[in-house]
Amino acid sequence: MEFNWTLVGQMISFGLLILFTMKFVWPPLTQMMEERAKRIADGLASADRAKQDLANAEKASADKLREAKQQAAEIIAQAEKRAAQLVEEAKDNAKAEGERLLAGAQAEVDQQVHQAKESLRQQVADLALAGAEKILRSEIDANKHGQLLASIKAEL
Amino acid sequence: MSAENKEAPSATDYILHHLTFGKIHLGKTSEETQVPEGAKAEHKGNFHLDTFSVAMVLGLLFVGLFAMVARKATPGVPGKLQNFVELIVEMVDKQVKETFHGKSKVIGPLSLTIFCWVFLMNAMDFLPVDLLPTIAQWIGYTFFGADPHHVYLRVVPTADVNQTFAMSLTVVLFIIGFSIKAKGLGGWIKELFTAPFHAESTGMKIALLIPNFLMQMVELIAKPISLSLRLFGNMYAGELIFILIALLPWWINWTLGAPWAIFHILVVTLQAFVFMMLTIVYLSLAVEDH
Numbered sequence: 001m002e003f004n005w006t007l008v009g010q011m012i013s014f015g016l017l018i019l020f021t022m023k024f025v026w027p028p029l030t031q032m033m034e035e036r037a038k039r040i041a042d043g044l045a046s047a048d049r050a051k052q053d054l055a056n057a058e059k060a061s062a063d064k065l066r067e068a069k070q071q072a073a074e075i076i077a078q079a080e081k082r083a084a085q086l087v088e089e090a091k092d093n094a095k096a097e098g099e100r101l102l103a104g105a106q107a108e109v110d111q112q113v114h115q116a117k118e119s120l121r122q123q124v125a126d127l128a129l130a131g132a133e134k135i136l137r138s139e140i141d142a143n144k145h146g147q148l149l150a151s152i153k154a155e156l
Numbered sequence: 157m158s159a160e161n162k163e164a165p166s167a168t169d170y171i172l173h174h175l176t177f178g179k180i181h182l183g184k185t186s187e188e189t190q191v192p193e194g195a196k197a198e199h200k201g202n203f204h205l206d207t208f209s210v211a212m213v214l215g216l217l218f219v220g221l222f223a224m225v226a227r228k229a230t231p232g233v234p235g236k237l238q239n240f241v242e243l244i245v246e247m248v249d250k251q252v253k254e255t256f257h258g259k260s261k262v263i264g265p266l267s268l269t270i271f272c273w274v275f276l277m278n279a280m281d282f283l284p285v286d287l288l289p290t291i292a293q294w295i296g297y298t299f300f301g302a303d304p305h306h307v308y309l310r311v312v313p314t315a316d317v318n319q320t321f322a323m324s325l326t327v328v329l330f331i332i333g334f335s336i337k338a339k340g341l342g343g344w345i346k347e348l349f350t351a352p353f354h355a356e357s358t359g360m361k362i363a364l365l366i367p368n369f370l371m372q373m374v375e376l377i378a379k380p381i382s383l384s385l386r387l388f389g390n391m392y393a394g395e396l397i398f399i400l401i402a403l404l405p406w407w408i409n410w411t412l413g414a415p416w417a418i419f420h421i422l423v424v425t426l427q428a429f430v431f432m433m434l435t436i437v438y439l440s441l442a443v444e445d446h
Contacts, residue, residue: 003318004179006204010211010313010322017215017273018326021265025219028226029245030264036231 125156167403174285174399177316178206178292178308204316211313214276222272244272251433256440258338263439266330267432270323274387275428277313281394281420285311285402314427315391320384327435328380331442338443348372379438383431390427394420 129149136145179202225241234242248268256263289309296307313319335344349365351372394416401412 002202003321004202004204006179006202006207006316006318007322007325009203009208010319011326013208013212013215014269014273014323014326017219018262018266018269020219021222021269022262025222025226026245026265026268028229029222029241030249032226032229032231033242033246033249039231 121156125153128156129153170403171396171399173305173308174289175310175396176308177202177204177310179204204310204318206309206311207313207316207319210280210311211273211277211319214280214313215273218269218272218276222268244268248432252436255433255436256443258334258440258443260334260439260443262330263436266439267436270327270435271428271432274314274323274431275425277319278391278424278427280311280313281315281391281398281424282417283311285395285398310395312391312395314387315395317384317388320388321380323387323431324380324384327383327438328376330435331376331379331438334439334442383434383438387427387431390423394423 132149132152136149181201181203222241225238229238245268248271249264252264252267288311289307292309293304293307296302297304310316332344335347339347349368349372350361351368353364353368353371355361355364397416398413398420401409401416404412
């Protein structure tokens with residue numbers, strides 16, 4: 001063991017190495033590693049955020065879907081109701097129209113029956129008159145019995 | 157394996173040769189890697205060229221590699237080299253953050269430098285004990301005409317007390333600096349005389365000035381000595397055992413060499429880690445109030 005100038009020389013060497021490490025090695029490396037740690041942390045955070053966003057979006061879309069289904073069901077129900085209503089109305093209208101037509105027809109039939117009756121009465125009266133005339137021509141004076149004939153005619 | 161020189165040196169010569177530093181004498185002669193016999197009286201002016209240059213090459217290797225990676229470092233997907241560098245930096249950073257609770261821009265780089273540099277210097281033990289010295293002898297003989305017996309090279313800088321003490325004394329300077337920065341110059345000096353023994357009355361305080369100061373000095377001196385001698389002792393012993401193993405015949409060499417080298421991987425890493433860890437602990441003690 002001997003101590004000599006090597007001691008001083010190596011202290012200087014050591015000092016220079018420390019200085020160099022302080023300036024050019026340690027700061028860039030630690031800074032870079034911190035930056036990477038930050039990047040990874042950011043990445044993880046944004047992944048979490050994305051997961052949360054996805055969950056939210058899924059929930060929102062499920063909500064929307066449910067709402068849409070509900071609306072669709074409502075619309076269909078309304079449409080069905082409206083269709084039933086329309087059918088009902090049409091039925092009513094048809095019934096009314098039918099009744100109206102029936103009534104018209106009935107009225108016409110009645111009228112025709114009445115007319116037929118009238119004309120038949122007329123014809124029967126005419127025929128009776130003609131028959132009576134033929135009978136009476138031979139034995140009855142038209143002037144004498146005219147009043148009687150008119151009353152018979154009115155009774156027919 | 158062993159240096160089979162023409163004169164076939166004895167085991168003692170071989171070991172001594174391996175344990176002699178390649179040095180120059182500052183002020184008198186700049187003859188490279190020469191050591192005059194019996195120069196013990198003058199070794200104050202010596203300078204260990206081998207310790208200096210090996211440590212410097214390894215230090216430059218460390219900062220060069222790390223600075224290169226740091227320059228190209230990307231916070232995106234790292235490459236393999238960057239991964240490796242990050243692994244070390246993160247390990248050091250974790251140790252610092254767990255132990256040191258103050259704020260400092262120095263302690264991280266300091267710890268990283270200590271760990272990597274000491275590790276690399278310790279790892280020089282894994283090279284075959286004769287590889288670099290033989291190359292140095294060949295270069296010295298071929299290019300400088302030096303006698304191979306007088307070309308010395310010790311390849312493990314941490315097996316040189318100068319190296320380990322240089323580091324531990326620098327650490328002590330940091331300890332003092334951290335203390336002064338945390339407590340102020342007055343606070344630091346005051347603490348030198350009022351801790352670790354506390355007293356209520358003024359009389360007792362005065363009585364405890366000297367014991368306190370002595371205790372503080374013991375603490376301050378014990379730290380660098382234990383720090384540097386621990387590393388030095390481990391590496392010196394390791395190196396010596398490698399040299400002794402190298403003295404065995406070549407065909408039996410591996411039976412001891414391989415296990416010792418494998419075990420030494422642990423020692424090398426552990427010593428680098430311990431030096432770093434204790435530095436962090438000392439510095440965190442320095443900024444805490446007693």
